[in-house]
Amino acid sequence: MKKGFVLRKTLVGAAVMVLLSLSLAGCSGKSTEAPAETAAAEENKEEKQAEPAPTEESEKKQDETQEENAAAEPEEKQENSGGAANGSIDVDALIKDAEAGDAEAQFELGYLYYYGVKVEKDYAKAAEWFTKSAEQGNAYGQCMLGICYLLGTGVEQNDEKGAEWVKKSADQGLAAAQNQLGNCYDNGVGVEQDYEKAAEWYTKAVEQGDELAQNNLANLYYYGQGVEQDYGKAAELYTKAAEQGYSEAQFNLGTLYYFGEGVEQDITKAIEWFTKAAEQGHAEAQYSLGYIYSRGDGVEQDNEKAIEWFTKAAEQGHVRAKRNLEEMQSSGGDSPAAP
Numbered sequence: 001m002k003k004g005f006v007l008r009k010t011l012v013g014a015a016v017m018v019l020l021s022l023s024l025a026g027c028s029g030k031s032t033e034a035p036a037e038t039a040a041a042e043e044n045k046e047e048k049q050a051e052p053a054p055t056e057e058s059e060k061k062q063d064e065t066q067e068e069n070a071a072a073e074p075e076e077k078q079e080n081s082g083g084a085a086n087g088s089i090d091v092d093a094l095i096k097d098a099e100a101g102d103a104e105a106q107f108e109l110g111y112l113y114y115y116g117v118k119v120e121k122d123y124a125k126a127a128e129w130f131t132k133s134a135e136q137g138n139a140y141g142q143c144m145l146g147i148c149y150l151l152g153t154g155v156e157q158n159d160e161k162g163a164e165w166v167k168k169s170a171d172q173g174l175a176a177a178q179n180q181l182g183n184c185y186d187n188g189v190g191v192e193q194d195y196e197k198a199a200e201w202y203t204k205a206v207e208q209g210d211e212l213a214q215n216n217l218a219n220l221y222y223y224g225q226g227v228e229q230d231y232g233k234a235a236e237l238y239t240k241a242a243e244q245g246y247s248e249a250q251f252n253l254g255t256l257y258y259f260g261e262g263v264e265q266d267i268t269k270a271i272e273w274f275t276k277a278a279e280q281g282h283a284e285a286q287y288s289l290g291y292i293y294s295r296g297d298g299v300e301q302d303n304e305k306a307i308e309w310f311t312k313a314a315e316q317g318h319v320r321a322k323r324n325l326e327e328m329q330s331s332g333g334d335s336p337a338a339p
Contacts, residue, residue: 089118098129106133107141114144114153127154134165143169143177150189163190170201178205179213186216195226206237214241215249222252231262242273250277251285258288267298278309286313287321294324303328 091112097105110129113122127148133141146165149158163184169177182201185194199220205213218237221230235256241249254273257266271292277285286309292299294306307328313321 091118098132101136103133103136103138103141106130106136107138107144110141110144123148123154125154134168137172139169139172139174139177142166142172143174143180146177146180150184159184159190161190166190170204173204173208175205175208175210175213178202178208179210179216182213182216186220195220197226199226209244211241211244211246211249214238214244215246215252218249218252231256233262235262242276245276245280247277247280247282247285250274250280251282251288254285254288267292271299278312281316283313283316283318283321286310286316287318290321290324294328 089112091109094105094109094112098109106129110126110133111117112119112126113129114126115121127145130141130145130148134145142165146162146167146169148154148162149165150162151157163181166177166181166184170181178201182198182205183189184191184198185201186198187193191197199217202213202217202220206217214237218234218241220226221234221237223229227233235253238249238253238256242253250273254270254277256262257270257273259265263269271289274285274288274292278289290306290309290313291297292306293302293309295301307325310321310325310328314325
C-alpha cells in the first residue's frame, strides 16, 4: 500500500461488510431477524412453524424507503470504524493516486465521499470512483458499486446491475460480497429468489467468519429454506455471530433459549442474550426484557426494570412497548395485559 493510503483494508473491509448487510437487509423488505418471535409471542408460537411472522422492527422496515435504509445504520458504523483514522487521512495524496489510476486509491476515495469523511458527502462522486475502481477489478470497488446500484445511491437504482457487481466481488472471495449476494438470492433482489443459492453464498462467507452471514444462514436453517430445517444448526450459527457482538444474532439466540429450540430452554441465558442485544439498542430485545420482567417470567417480577426496558423500546417507536408502558403507567405500575 502506498504512502498516500491511510485506510487499511481491514478497516475498510469491515465498514463495507456492515454497509452491505445492514443496508440491503432493510432495502430488500425481508426481515433477517428470525426467529421473528419475541418472548411476548409465546402464545402464538405454533403459528411460526408454518410461516415466519415479522417482528415489529421488520414491519417498520418494509415501509421505509431504500434511501432511508441506506443512510441510517451505515452512518453510525462509519463514525465508529472510520473516525479513528480521520485525522491522518491525506486526501490530496489519495486524490492524486486515484487520478493516476490506482484502483485501491479510487475505492478509498469513493469510500470517503460516500461517508463524507474529510470531504463533503457526495454519493455521485462516490459512485464515480467506485466505478473506476470496479472496472479495474478491485473487489471492494465492485462490492460498493453493486451496493450503490442496489440502493440507488449516486446512480439510478438498478437491482440487476447491483447484483452483477456484487457477484463479481463475491467471485473474488470478498466475504462481505458473498454475504450480500446470498442476501440478494435470499430476497430475490436483482436475481431470481433461490434459497439454495442463498445458503451456498452465505456458507462461503461463514467459512471466513462473517457474523452477518452466520446470522443469515442460521435464519435459513431455522426455517428450513434452501437447507434442511435444523434448530441445532441455527443455534450454533447464531451463537457464533452473537459471540462476535452482532445484536441481531444475540436477540435471535436469546429467543431460542427462551423457547428451548435447538438448545435446552434456559430463561436465564435468554435474558443474558436479550440484554446484550438490548444494550446495543435492539428494540425487540428491549421489549422482550420489558415483557419478561413485567411477568416475572423465569425471574423475580420487577416492574421498575420492565418500565425501563419498555421505555427504551418505545423511544424507538416500538408500538407494543408503547402500549404496555401506557398500561403500566395508568395502572400505577401493574403488569400490562397479555399482548
